[in-house]
Amino acid sequence: MPFEPLPLPSKAPSPLGTRRMLSNPYSRRSWRPMLLMTLGLLAIFSFYNQTQFREQTVHVQRAITDGLQTIYQAGRTHNNTLYQQGTEDHVVREYDFGANPCRDFPDTQGILTVMKTGATEVFDKLPTQLLTNLQCLPDFLLFSDREQQVGQWHVYDALADVSDKVKADNPEFDLYRTQAECPVAQKSCLSTYRGAAATAAWNLDKYKFLHIIERTWQMRPNQTWYLFTEADTYIVWPSLAYWLQTKSPVVDPLEEPAYIGSGAMLAGIPFAHGGSGYLLSGAMVRNLVEGVIGLPEFYDDKARSHCCGDQLVAKAILENEGIKLQHAHPMFNGEKPSTLPYGPTHWCEPILTMHHMDSEEVSAMWQFEQTRKKNNTILMKDLYKAFVANKMVAARTHWDNLSEDVCYIDPSPFVRKKADPKTLKREKKDAEKNSIEAEAHTSLAACARVCEYEGVEEAYEDAIEEAENEAVRDAAAADQIDGQGEASGLNKQTSSRRMRRELEQKMAARNPLDRRCFQYRYHNGICCTGRSFKLGAPQREAKGNKIDKPTDVWHSGWHLQGIQDWIKAKGECDGPRWKIPDKL
Template sequence: MQLATMIASPNSRRFRVAGVIAALALVALILHLRLRWQPAPFEYAHEYYQSVRSYFKGSVYNNTLYTDGNDMVDPYFNSSAPCANFPNTDGVLLVMKTGATEAFDRMPTHLLTTLSCLPDFLLFSDMEQQIGPYHIFDALAEFEESAKAHNDDFDLYRNQKECPVSQKSCIDAKSEGHKAWNLDKYKFLPMMEQTWRMRPNHDWYIFAEADTYIFWANMIHWLKKQSGFDPREKLYLGSRSFIGGTPFAHGGSGYILSGTLLRHLIEYHPGVVKQYNVKGSNECCGDLMLAMALEEYESVKVRQAWPMINGEKPSTLPYGPGHWCEPLLTMHHMNSEEISSVWQFEQTRKVDRILMIRDVYEGLIQPKMQVSRANWDNLSDDVCYINPDPEAQDRAEGHFRDRQKKQEDMNDVEKEAWKSWENCAKVCASQDEPDDKSSNEKKRSRTCFQYRWHEEVCCTAKSFKLGAPKPAPGDSSSKAKWMSGWHLKGINEWIDAMGECKEPAWKKAEL
């Protein structure tokens, strides 16, 4: 009996073990809380970030757009839910056009960014191709053989089909660029026909190039709420350009057709595609031919949606008057790295409002602005000052000569501006008020924000742009140097004087 009482039952042993574990857990909790109560070291935020990473399905990275003083974006890029804030695109279809010589350079970035959030889209090219699970349709597959047979514009089309390896190996995109351009114009009308056949009855059709970026949140808000347009009407929207007096929506900037207009064009006029295929050899551009067909058959002209539908990219946008509080719907000439950067900016922006041109400047361009850059072209060309010597005048490009300020209208600083980049830099500074206490109205009316100097030509600009690098000159003479500079004081004063954009400056797309 005594022995029996000395031997504990299995249940009692389990209770004792559980008690010991509970006690140890309590001690561990107290130690943990005590450490948390202590002042957090500088590395605490990083340690906390590391501890929560496992809770995200995707990865969290340092945001490469984040810099000291740039409070537009979050310091971390959480890629676990890239489509969480993507708008509802029901009734809207994207149709993107590319070329076989560029598809594998341009399309993958689109597919990894904005296109990854679209439930459906169509891709067209001048050759049928496959990128992973995504199919690219040949817009010219049904083009009449008789129209192609004796047309040199189709030499590239035939060469691409005969290439037994990758297009990169057979076709030099740089040297064959003009051939790709000549071939491209034939895709527009056949693409309309195939789009309607494959994806009929959408409210809106957005057509874009492989170097076009679309701000989808802005675009859907504008089409469905802000514009006031009814897709049951025949509508053609874009950034208007002119050739020979004919207005058309610039293809690279992107353009929009209402479903009603596309249906009418294709279903009511079955011969339009064939007719314009023949016309193509005598016209320069496919976007022009589309506009001609819409006017001829539907009596519809393009409605101007610029600068919202825009032909520039962040580094070439002319920030300033007319390009500030306006929302952006598209941008053009975007390479893959730029597309990725703008997507990243949209993903990591701290604010959830309509994205305006000002936001692009403050988030992507302002952190890179500095007083001057050598071997750089910031695209200043609004007002020019050129060496008055006849030989120098002949040497200068006609575009710059046409924008010279008259000698009798120049002040003393401007008369010396062509002599050196240092002199050129003084032109914008000469507009500053002596007491630096000018009114906001005066600051808002500033007309000189930056300069560019090269070969005794000094030009200033009424807006501010970042621009792009120029090769260092082989000529050792100082006048061959490219120099660009920004009057940061004037730029920042203008921005302060403008104040906050209280409301997005939506533009009414009018004829």
């Protein structure tokens, strides 16, 4: 069949028809899915690669971090220096000192800490406070007698608002002016300060207290409690926070004025010892600042005739609010672990504050809180066992163990003239002394016998008398036999052994809890004994490289058996003996 060409169209196709064909939705089904599929595959491939890369990167980063952390942790876990022979049951052997130090810190919301210091000591004491307890507080204020900066923390000048009238011609502000004019480090200027800088700082310090209270309210009003402390005060925060939250002396501190601390007495005015720390309720601070206009200025004029700022605070509170101090001793305490009077009054009681803590002692106490094995309330006995017990020995030379409850003084005018007035007041009257006490001032050994034979003085005297009588009989009998020296010596030894046995039996029969003489101190013809047991501190009469005269040497001793017997008889504490404050 022959090929026949198709007939030509009568007219050319319209361009519109071509456009219509391309715009037909069905015409796109052939290429759009292909495009979308291609793009999707590319996206999935890219995402997969990126995810794999990220996961690999995370794994690498994690491995590096873990490695560095392991190295770092290995370097920050150290031997606990408080772990010593005798303290093994109380603190852990090793500790991660780089771990979160505030993880067990209590909730202190509503309790504002206000710390007072001085330009003469701020860089000696404050840094350790900032590295320990203060780092865990949400807020606190620092005041001094000069505006200063310690790292990121600002120290406010508590005396900035003292009037020029009070400062002018007032020698107690000479140190303040010297500090302000010092062009170099404060210590350099104070090293050449005329007179004793420490005494000058003490005289200046009393002007700070009421100004600090006023400034504190202006800067941080409406706190539940205000805790005023010093740079050498240590706060046992878990115990203090618990006490305020569960055993508060007032129901509503924002409505009830309260003034709480460790009471002292001066010029007939009971006041809270500033170094031990004291509490003012929010209502008390508000009333003092808003209720009495110009309160600090009023007492600035009176300060020169008063010794201490904490006494002025009590005076202002009593005269303007009629509120008396609530005495919370021994929980609020002016001593520290080495000077606390352990025994009947300081054993099962909790400790909330301590004073005279130098930077090393603040750090050690913080370390104890961090590394102790138990997390119960810290009692006085816990401090004894952690800081003192393993350091107690029978005797120390050039040492003052602070025995000062009862004293026996050489009657010679020379000794009595040199004796401290406080020591003279503690002297036992001659009519009240037994034969042992009557000789206590004569020697160190005689002084030690006061504690050794406490409670068995009559038995001791009887034994001495019997020994003397036997010695006389021995001497008479010796004249009638050969070898009189040997016979006399044997009889004396027998008598001495019998006397010792009888005394030991009588001492063993005594109740250890009745003991009132735990330690003694002998110095320059003066014997003093203690009704508690303390560690104390080194003491030298001579200064520098000079050697003490034999009579000037400070001797201290402890009746270790009596202390151990008392602790054993005391047994375990039933729980913390929380103090209900007394109103003074």
